[in-house]
Amino acid sequence: MRQQADPSGSESLYPEPTLKFRSAGQPTATAGSRSSASQAALSQTTLKKPAEFSGPGLFHGVDARVRLLPAAENTGIMFRRTDLVGKPEVPGRVEYVRSAARRTVLAANGAEVETVEHLMAALAGLQVDNCVVEINAPEVPSGDGSCLMFCDAILNSGIQQLSSPRKLFRPREAHAAAGSGGERIELTPLYGDAPSFCYQLDYGTESPVPMCSFSVDLTPETFMREIAAARTFVPEDEIETLQRMGFGRHLTGRDIVVFCNDGTISDNSLRWADEPVRHKILDCIGDLSLCGLSFVGQIIASKSGHRLNHVMASTVSMISGRGIAVRHAA
Numbered sequence: 268m269r270q271q272a273d274p275s276g277s278e279s280l281y282p283e284p285t286l287k288f289r290s291a292g293q294p295t296a297t298a299g300s301r302s303s304a305s306q307a308a309l310s311q312t313t314l315k316k317p318a319e320f321s322g323p324g325l326f327h328g329v330d331a332r333v334r335l336l337p338a339a340e341n342t343g344i345m346f347r348r349t350d351l352v353g354k355p356e357v358p359g360r361v362e363y364v365r366s367a368a369r370r371t372v373l374a375a376n377g378a379e380v381e382t383v384e385h386l387m388a389a390l391a392g393l394q395v396d397n398c399v400v401e402i403n404a405p406e407v408p409s410g411d412g413s414c415l416m417f418c419d420a421i422l423n424s425g426i427q428q429l430s431s432p433r434k435l436f437r438p439r440e441a442h443a444a445a446g447s448g449g450e451r452i453e454l455t456p457l458y459g460d461a462p463s464f465c466y467q468l469d470y471g472t473e474s475p476v477p478m479c480s481f482s483v484d485l486t487p488e489t490f491m492r493e494i495a496a497a498r499t500f501v502p503e504d505e506i507e508t509l510q511r512m513g514f515g516r517h518l519t520g521r522d523i524v525v526f527c528n529d530g531t532i533s534d535n536s537l538r539w540a541d542e543p544v545r546h547k548i549l550d551c552i553g554d555l556s557l558c559g560l561s562f563v564g565q566i567i568a569s570k571s572g573h574r575l576n577h578v579m580a581s582t583v584s585m586i587s588g589r590g591i592a593v594r595h596a597a
Protein backbone atom coordinates (compact mmCIF):
# COMPACT_ATOMS: atom_id res chain seq x y z
CA MET A 268 0.00 0.00 0.00
CA ARG A 269 1.57 3.26 -1.10
CA GLN A 270 1.00 6.34 0.98
CA GLN A 271 2.13 9.93 0.75
CA ALA A 272 2.81 12.27 3.64
CA ASP A 273 -0.51 13.74 4.67
CA PRO A 274 -0.49 17.25 6.17
CA SER A 275 -3.82 16.63 7.89
CA GLY A 276 -2.38 13.72 9.83
CA SER A 277 -5.33 11.45 9.01
CA GLU A 278 -4.91 8.23 7.09
CA SER A 279 -5.21 8.67 3.37
CA LEU A 280 -6.65 5.56 1.80
CA TYR A 281 -6.05 6.17 -1.89
CA PRO A 282 -3.69 9.15 -1.90
CA GLU A 283 -2.35 8.89 -5.39
CA PRO A 284 -4.78 9.44 -8.24
CA THR A 285 -3.27 7.33 -10.98
CA LEU A 286 -5.88 7.59 -13.69
CA LYS A 287 -4.19 7.45 -17.04
CA PHE A 288 -6.94 6.18 -19.30
CA ARG A 289 -8.21 8.89 -21.59
CA SER A 290 -8.65 7.29 -25.00
CA ALA A 291 -9.31 4.00 -26.69
CA GLY A 292 -6.89 1.24 -25.71
CA GLN A 293 -6.26 -0.94 -22.73
CA PRO A 294 -7.20 0.97 -19.58
CA THR A 295 -4.42 1.61 -17.11
CA ALA A 296 -6.44 3.33 -14.41
CA THR A 297 -5.55 2.13 -10.94
CA ALA A 298 -6.21 3.03 -7.32
CA GLY A 299 -3.35 2.51 -4.93
CA SER A 300 -4.96 0.97 -1.85
CA ARG A 301 -5.61 -2.02 0.28
CA SER A 302 -7.34 -4.81 -1.55
CA SER A 303 -6.23 -7.48 0.85
CA ALA A 304 -7.82 -5.76 3.84
CA SER A 305 -11.11 -7.16 5.08
CA GLN A 306 -14.02 -4.79 4.59
CA ALA A 307 -15.35 -6.03 7.93
CA ALA A 308 -12.30 -4.63 9.69
CA LEU A 309 -12.53 -1.20 8.09
CA SER A 310 -14.02 2.02 9.30
CA GLN A 311 -16.44 4.16 7.34
CA THR A 312 -14.91 6.64 4.93
CA THR A 313 -15.54 10.01 3.35
CA LEU A 314 -13.65 12.41 1.08
CA LYS A 315 -10.75 14.41 2.45
CA LYS A 316 -11.80 17.62 0.70
CA PRO A 317 -14.46 18.76 -1.81
CA ALA A 318 -14.21 17.48 -5.36
CA GLU A 319 -15.85 18.97 -8.44
CA PHE A 320 -16.79 18.06 -11.97
CA SER A 321 -19.27 19.30 -14.53
CA GLY A 322 -20.77 18.58 -17.93
CA PRO A 323 -24.00 17.61 -19.68
CA GLY A 324 -26.20 14.75 -18.50
CA LEU A 325 -26.50 11.60 -20.61
CA PHE A 326 -30.23 11.64 -21.25
CA HIS A 327 -31.21 15.33 -21.20
CA GLY A 328 -27.93 17.04 -22.13
CA VAL A 329 -28.37 19.80 -19.54
CA ASP A 330 -25.11 21.12 -18.11
CA ALA A 331 -24.66 20.36 -14.43
CA ARG A 332 -22.01 21.23 -11.88
CA VAL A 333 -21.42 18.73 -9.08
CA ARG A 334 -19.52 19.16 -5.83
CA LEU A 335 -18.75 16.06 -3.77
CA LEU A 336 -18.42 17.13 -0.14
CA PRO A 337 -16.98 15.27 2.86
CA ALA A 338 -19.79 14.05 5.13
CA ALA A 339 -20.07 12.77 8.71
CA GLU A 340 -20.28 9.07 9.49
CA ASN A 341 -23.67 7.45 8.90
CA THR A 342 -24.68 10.15 6.41
CA GLY A 343 -24.52 7.71 3.51
CA ILE A 344 -24.72 9.24 0.04
CA MET A 345 -26.95 12.32 0.09
CA PHE A 346 -27.79 14.37 -3.01
CA ARG A 347 -28.62 18.08 -2.60
CA ARG A 348 -30.25 20.12 -5.39
CA THR A 349 -28.58 23.53 -4.94
CA ASP A 350 -30.59 25.09 -7.79
CA LEU A 351 -33.93 24.61 -6.03
CA VAL A 352 -35.49 26.69 -3.27
CA GLY A 353 -34.51 25.31 0.12
CA LYS A 354 -31.82 23.09 -1.45
CA PRO A 355 -33.85 19.88 -0.95
CA GLU A 356 -31.99 16.68 -0.20
CA VAL A 357 -32.51 13.33 -1.91
CA PRO A 358 -31.02 10.27 -0.17
CA GLY A 359 -29.05 7.85 -2.32
CA ARG A 360 -31.23 4.99 -1.15
CA VAL A 361 -33.42 2.51 -2.98
CA GLU A 362 -36.50 3.69 -1.06
CA TYR A 363 -36.35 6.86 -3.14
CA VAL A 364 -36.01 5.29 -6.59
CA ARG A 365 -38.59 6.62 -9.05
CA SER A 366 -39.52 4.33 -11.90
CA ALA A 367 -37.80 5.55 -15.08
CA ALA A 368 -36.61 4.02 -18.34
CA ARG A 369 -32.98 2.95 -18.77
CA ARG A 370 -31.53 4.89 -15.84
CA THR A 371 -31.78 5.30 -12.10
CA VAL A 372 -33.74 8.30 -10.85
CA LEU A 373 -34.11 9.31 -7.22
CA ALA A 374 -36.92 11.53 -5.91
CA ALA A 375 -37.59 13.02 -2.47
CA ASN A 376 -38.69 16.30 -0.89
CA GLY A 377 -40.07 17.62 -4.19
CA ALA A 378 -36.75 17.15 -6.00
CA GLU A 379 -35.29 14.61 -8.39
CA VAL A 380 -31.79 13.57 -9.39
CA GLU A 381 -31.48 11.55 -12.59
CA THR A 382 -28.92 9.07 -13.87
CA VAL A 383 -27.19 8.61 -10.53
CA GLU A 384 -25.99 5.04 -11.16
CA HIS A 385 -22.51 5.72 -12.55
CA LEU A 386 -21.63 8.17 -9.78
CA MET A 387 -23.05 5.75 -7.19
CA ALA A 388 -20.85 3.03 -8.73
CA ALA A 389 -17.74 5.21 -8.47
CA LEU A 390 -18.44 5.93 -4.79
CA ALA A 391 -19.18 2.27 -4.04
CA GLY A 392 -16.30 0.94 -6.12
CA LEU A 393 -13.83 3.19 -4.29
CA GLN A 394 -15.55 2.39 -0.96
CA VAL A 395 -16.68 5.93 -0.10
CA ASP A 396 -19.41 5.44 2.51
CA ASN A 397 -20.39 9.04 3.22
CA CYS A 398 -20.69 11.95 0.80
CA VAL A 399 -22.95 14.93 0.13
CA VAL A 400 -23.44 15.39 -3.61
CA GLU A 401 -24.36 18.98 -4.41
CA ILE A 402 -25.79 19.33 -7.92
CA ASN A 403 -27.28 22.39 -9.63
CA ALA A 404 -29.36 20.56 -12.27
CA PRO A 405 -31.69 17.55 -12.51
CA GLU A 406 -29.19 15.08 -14.02
CA VAL A 407 -25.67 13.95 -13.09
CA PRO A 408 -23.05 14.77 -15.79
CA SER A 409 -22.22 11.80 -17.97
CA GLY A 410 -18.51 12.31 -18.61
CA ASP A 411 -17.52 9.71 -21.19
CA GLY A 412 -20.34 7.36 -20.14
CA SER A 413 -18.13 5.51 -17.68
CA CYS A 414 -17.07 6.19 -14.07
CA LEU A 415 -13.70 7.75 -14.89
CA MET A 416 -14.60 11.41 -14.38
CA PHE A 417 -16.08 10.66 -10.97
CA CYS A 418 -13.22 8.40 -9.91
CA ASP A 419 -10.70 11.00 -10.99
CA ALA A 420 -12.40 13.63 -8.80
CA ILE A 421 -12.66 11.25 -5.82
CA LEU A 422 -9.05 10.10 -6.04
CA ASN A 423 -7.79 13.66 -6.45
CA SER A 424 -9.71 14.63 -3.31
CA GLY A 425 -8.44 11.65 -1.35
CA ILE A 426 -10.38 9.37 0.97
CA GLN A 427 -10.18 9.37 4.76
CA GLN A 428 -11.38 7.03 7.46
CA LEU A 429 -13.96 7.99 10.06
CA SER A 430 -14.30 6.46 13.52
CA SER A 431 -17.43 4.30 13.10
CA PRO A 432 -17.17 0.82 11.59
CA ARG A 433 -18.41 0.24 8.06
CA LYS A 434 -21.93 -1.14 7.80
CA LEU A 435 -21.46 -4.57 6.34
CA PHE A 436 -24.02 -7.22 5.46
CA ARG A 437 -23.37 -10.89 4.76
CA PRO A 438 -26.40 -12.80 3.46
CA ARG A 439 -26.94 -16.20 5.09
CA GLU A 440 -28.98 -17.63 2.24
CA ALA A 441 -29.58 -17.00 -1.44
CA HIS A 442 -32.00 -14.35 -2.63
CA ALA A 443 -33.10 -14.05 -6.24
CA ALA A 444 -35.28 -11.87 -8.43
CA ALA A 445 -36.36 -12.49 -12.00
CA GLY A 446 -38.23 -10.71 -14.77
CA SER A 447 -40.55 -11.96 -17.48
CA GLY A 448 -37.93 -11.64 -20.22
CA GLY A 449 -35.49 -14.15 -18.73
CA GLU A 450 -33.58 -11.53 -16.76
CA ARG A 451 -32.43 -12.68 -13.36
CA ILE A 452 -30.26 -11.55 -10.46
CA GLU A 453 -29.22 -13.63 -7.46
CA LEU A 454 -27.30 -12.88 -4.27
CA THR A 455 -25.63 -15.87 -2.63
CA PRO A 456 -23.50 -16.17 0.54
CA LEU A 457 -19.77 -15.76 0.13
CA TYR A 458 -17.06 -16.30 2.70
CA GLY A 459 -14.32 -14.09 1.31
CA ASP A 460 -13.66 -10.45 2.02
CA ALA A 461 -14.78 -8.84 -1.23
CA PRO A 462 -18.17 -8.95 -2.96
CA SER A 463 -18.16 -10.83 -6.24
CA PHE A 464 -20.06 -9.90 -9.39
CA CYS A 465 -20.70 -12.30 -12.27
CA TYR A 466 -22.79 -11.06 -15.20
CA GLN A 467 -23.93 -12.71 -18.40
CA LEU A 468 -24.98 -10.32 -21.16
CA ASP A 469 -27.23 -11.85 -23.78
CA TYR A 470 -29.39 -9.69 -26.05
CA GLY A 471 -30.01 -12.62 -28.40
CA THR A 472 -28.38 -13.76 -31.60
CA GLU A 473 -29.95 -10.94 -33.63
CA SER A 474 -28.40 -8.19 -31.52
CA PRO A 475 -25.20 -6.44 -32.71
CA VAL A 476 -24.08 -6.43 -29.07
CA PRO A 477 -22.19 -9.72 -28.70
CA MET A 478 -23.02 -12.21 -25.98
CA CYS A 479 -20.36 -12.08 -23.26
CA SER A 480 -19.86 -12.69 -19.56
CA PHE A 481 -17.50 -11.30 -16.97
CA SER A 482 -16.69 -11.89 -13.30
CA VAL A 483 -14.84 -9.75 -10.81
CA ASP A 484 -14.06 -9.85 -7.10
CA LEU A 485 -14.66 -6.22 -6.24
CA THR A 486 -11.93 -4.17 -4.57
CA PRO A 487 -10.94 -0.57 -5.33
CA GLU A 488 -8.09 -1.90 -7.47
CA THR A 489 -10.19 -4.32 -9.52
CA PHE A 490 -12.91 -1.71 -9.87
CA MET A 491 -10.45 0.80 -11.35
CA ARG A 492 -8.64 -1.76 -13.46
CA GLU A 493 -11.55 -3.79 -14.82
CA ILE A 494 -14.80 -1.83 -14.49
CA ALA A 495 -14.52 1.96 -14.05
CA ALA A 496 -13.62 2.76 -17.67
CA ALA A 497 -16.43 0.70 -19.21
CA ARG A 498 -18.80 3.06 -21.03
CA THR A 499 -22.51 2.96 -21.59
CA PHE A 500 -23.62 1.68 -24.99
CA VAL A 501 -26.66 1.48 -27.23
CA PRO A 502 -27.63 -0.61 -30.27
CA GLU A 503 -28.15 1.53 -33.39
CA ASP A 504 -31.75 0.29 -33.66
CA GLU A 505 -32.70 1.87 -30.34
CA ILE A 506 -31.36 5.36 -30.99
CA GLU A 507 -34.42 6.59 -32.88
CA THR A 508 -36.75 5.33 -30.17
CA LEU A 509 -34.69 6.98 -27.45
CA GLN A 510 -34.50 10.28 -29.31
CA ARG A 511 -38.25 10.17 -29.91
CA MET A 512 -38.60 9.89 -26.13
CA GLY A 513 -36.48 13.06 -25.90
CA PHE A 514 -33.34 11.29 -24.71
CA GLY A 515 -29.77 11.79 -25.88
CA ARG A 516 -30.45 14.22 -28.70
CA HIS A 517 -27.14 15.96 -27.97
CA LEU A 518 -25.08 12.75 -28.30
CA THR A 519 -22.94 11.59 -31.21
CA GLY A 520 -21.02 8.36 -31.75
CA ARG A 521 -18.07 10.05 -30.04
CA ASP A 522 -20.09 10.48 -26.84
CA ILE A 523 -21.61 7.02 -26.52
CA VAL A 524 -20.71 3.57 -27.82
CA VAL A 525 -23.13 2.79 -30.66
CA PHE A 526 -23.32 -0.80 -31.93
CA CYS A 527 -24.29 -0.66 -35.61
CA ASN A 528 -26.48 -3.40 -37.04
CA ASP A 529 -23.46 -5.02 -38.74
CA GLY A 530 -21.68 -5.32 -35.38
CA THR A 531 -19.24 -2.45 -35.96
CA ILE A 532 -18.88 0.53 -33.62
CA SER A 533 -19.90 3.94 -34.98
CA ASP A 534 -17.21 6.69 -34.76
CA ASN A 535 -15.60 5.01 -31.78
CA SER A 536 -13.80 1.88 -30.63
CA LEU A 537 -14.17 -0.45 -27.67
CA ARG A 538 -11.82 -0.27 -24.69
CA TRP A 539 -12.24 -4.02 -24.17
CA ALA A 540 -13.90 -6.54 -26.49
CA ASP A 541 -16.30 -7.25 -23.63
CA GLU A 542 -16.76 -3.61 -22.57
CA PRO A 543 -20.60 -3.86 -22.60
CA VAL A 544 -20.75 -6.59 -19.95
CA ARG A 545 -18.25 -4.71 -17.82
CA HIS A 546 -20.55 -1.67 -18.02
CA LYS A 547 -23.50 -3.83 -16.97
CA ILE A 548 -21.51 -4.79 -13.86
CA LEU A 549 -20.75 -1.07 -13.32
CA ASP A 550 -24.49 -0.34 -13.42
CA CYS A 551 -25.12 -3.26 -11.07
CA ILE A 552 -22.56 -1.97 -8.55
CA GLY A 553 -24.11 1.49 -8.60
CA ASP A 554 -27.70 0.31 -8.36
CA LEU A 555 -27.00 -2.22 -5.59
CA SER A 556 -25.17 0.41 -3.54
CA LEU A 557 -28.59 2.03 -3.10
CA CYS A 558 -29.22 -0.61 -0.41
CA GLY A 559 -27.29 1.78 1.85
CA LEU A 560 -24.56 -0.50 3.13
CA SER A 561 -21.69 -2.67 1.94
CA PHE A 562 -22.34 -6.34 1.44
CA VAL A 563 -20.12 -9.36 1.02
CA GLY A 564 -21.86 -11.86 -1.19
CA GLN A 565 -21.84 -13.12 -4.74
CA ILE A 566 -24.06 -11.43 -7.30
CA ILE A 567 -24.89 -13.61 -10.29
CA ALA A 568 -26.85 -11.71 -12.92
CA SER A 569 -28.13 -12.45 -16.39
CA LYS A 570 -29.68 -9.72 -18.52
CA SER A 571 -30.50 -7.77 -15.36
CA GLY A 572 -31.17 -4.06 -15.87
CA HIS A 573 -31.81 -1.14 -13.56
CA ARG A 574 -35.29 -2.25 -12.54
CA LEU A 575 -34.22 -5.71 -11.41
CA ASN A 576 -31.07 -4.30 -9.81
CA HIS A 577 -33.32 -2.03 -7.75
CA VAL A 578 -35.39 -5.02 -6.64
CA MET A 579 -32.22 -6.72 -5.37
CA ALA A 580 -31.04 -3.50 -3.67
CA SER A 581 -34.42 -3.33 -1.98
CA THR A 582 -34.15 -6.98 -0.93
CA VAL A 583 -30.72 -6.42 0.62
CA SER A 584 -32.01 -3.33 2.38
CA MET A 585 -34.95 -5.26 3.79
CA ILE A 586 -33.19 -8.46 4.87
CA SER A 587 -30.37 -6.49 6.47
CA GLY A 588 -32.95 -4.75 8.60
CA ARG A 589 -32.23 -1.30 7.16
CA GLY A 590 -35.07 -1.11 4.71
CA ILE A 591 -38.48 0.52 4.73
CA ALA A 592 -41.27 -0.02 2.26
CA VAL A 593 -40.09 0.59 -1.30
CA ARG A 594 -42.43 2.60 -3.46
CA HIS A 595 -41.45 1.49 -6.95
CA ALA A 596 -42.84 -1.61 -8.60
CA ALA A 597 -40.76 -4.67 -9.40
Ligand SMILES: [Zn+2]
Pocket residue numbers: 384385499546550
Ligand atom coordinates in the same frame (compact mmCIF):
# COMPACT_ATOMS: atom_id res chain seq x y z
ZN1 LIG B 1 -24.88 2.59 -17.22
